[in-house]
Amino acid sequence: MNRFSLWPQAASEQAARVDLLFIGLLVISGAILLLVAGLLLVFCLRYRRGSSAPRGLLPGFLRRDVEIGWTTGTLFLALFLFWWAGATQLRAKDPPAGALEIHVAAKQWMWKARHPNGAREINALHVPRGEAVRLVMTSQDVIHSFFVPAFRLKQDVIPGRFTEMWFRATEPGEYRLFCAEFCGTDHARMGGTVTVMQPEDYARWAAAQPQEENLAEEGARLFTALGCSGCHAPASAVHAPLLAGAYGRMVHLADGRTIRADEAYIRDSILQPKRDVVAGFEPIMPSFEGLVDQGDLQRLVAYVQSLRGEAAR
Known part of the structure; x- marks a missing residue:
């Protein structure tokens, strides 16, 4: 219950x-x-109609101090809450x-x-x-x-x-x-x-x-079936980036930018290979847009992730 x-x-x-x-x-x-x-x-009680409470203007310094006090206090409280909430959310990322x-x-x-x-x-x-x-x-x-x-x-x-x-x-x-x-x-x-x-x-x-088979094993078979190994294999005659140990590294691009090779980068490299071209390589890779679905992308990304330890062998 x-x-x-x-x-x-x-x-x-x-x-x-x-x-x-x-x-x-x-x-x-x-x-x-x-x-x-x-x-x-x-x-409401002190300044109700008919009360004897003084209703004159406050001294100038008192009005200024009150304004500065509540404005500063509100600002620091807002900044503290922003930091607390932001730190909590970033820690979860x-x-x-x-x-x-x-x-x-x-x-x-x-x-x-x-x-x-x-x-x-x-x-x-x-x-x-x-x-x-x-x-x-x-x-x-x-x-x-x-x-x-x-x-x-x-x-x-x-x-x-x-x-x-x-x-x-x-x-x-x-x-x-x-x-x-x-x-x-x-x-x-x-x-x-x-x-x-x-x-x-x-x-x-x-x-x-x-x-x-896990996703990486299925991705390895798909990688070969799509012909990707013909360019990205170490013994390939085509000048293409090697994928061993590439996942998670910083990649220098032809336009001078630097980007991390995460899941999003690998996915974009499969579907839009000419957008982020690695420095020192020609934009010769074809797009696989329409040839692979979301499940295939997950398999290929998992396979590239599984190669992260091969660079040290």
Whole structure:
């Protein structure tokens, strides 16, 4: 039987920080409300019609000090709140190194998850408690939004782009997953569950799933099938950038800019290769726009990510 609660359950590290920020804003707003209401009440009683309270002008220095005081106080309070909220949000953007990476694809009207060992889920997501989990997400049709209230996390999932979020669950259990962006007729039915398990239970669950090729292995086969290895292989006669160890590095471009080789850069290099040409190379790569779908892009990006350690061999 569910107990009535005025406060939603918190089941992640991010939830604790968001709740603290919300409580802080609530306390500050309540204090300002009480101060203003109290001053109004005092002034209404003291300066009511017929009272003997003095109504002359305040001395000039007092008027100036009051103006400077409340303006400065309001400014510093606004700057403090901006810093606090901004720091909380920025901290939630960068996942720690070694986070468990799970790929999520949104589609009317379901969530499809793919684990590193190839295990697949639909409208469900199993994660270990206490471990950082990084979700790399894309949409196959329209804009969706991945929302888990117990984690205090919401991230738009956009077609033609990779978006990501990360969390560290703290409480085992099942938590509701929603789509928080209107996405069509059955938007209200697009949901699921996030199951947080003890690490040993998650390991047993993952081992019991059907063993399939993971995204990187599927990406390697697709990489060869599309002919990409004919240019990017080390022994290729074509002068093209090598991909081993490229993911995550800073890339110098022909126009003088420098950009990090992240998921978005790899995706754009596949679909719009002439936009960000690597310095020292000719723009000879053809576009694969229309030849690969969002699922293929996820596979190819995962394959390039898997090559990050090969540069050291």
